[in-house]
Amino acid sequence: MTPAPVKKGHRGVVVGAESQRAGSEEEHAYRELQRRADEVASLIVASDWAGIDVVIQIRRLKEFVDRQMPGRTGLFEMIYESRFKRLWQQFRAEGQGDLPDW
DSSP states (O other), X not given: OOOOOOEEOGGGOEEOHHHHHHHHHHHHHHHHHHHHHHHHXXXXXXXXXXXXXXXXXXXXXXXXXXXXXXXXXXXXXXXXIHHHHHHHHHHTHHHHOSOOOO
16 A cells, blocks of 8 residues: 655645645635635625624624634634624724624
8 A cells, every 4th residue: 555645734844645634624614714704894894784693693603613613712702703893893883882792
């Protein structure tokens, strides 16, 4: 049996096929997170969606992180939740008050 091809990964570390697949899945999940987070940011900045509807989308995004990236929820809260709150304050708070809690 021929060994799996070897590829240099991040920082030149040699990785096998299993590691490549896992890395690819993680990379896909991060890209999907970024895409969905950008959608939520757009809802805040450039739509007339009610705060509760935006919160529902934030909850769905957090559920995605829980499913696809176990153990990363704290990172999500630190980066994305604060980003959404900041955007809401900047673009919506004056006319619609604070973003509802989630």
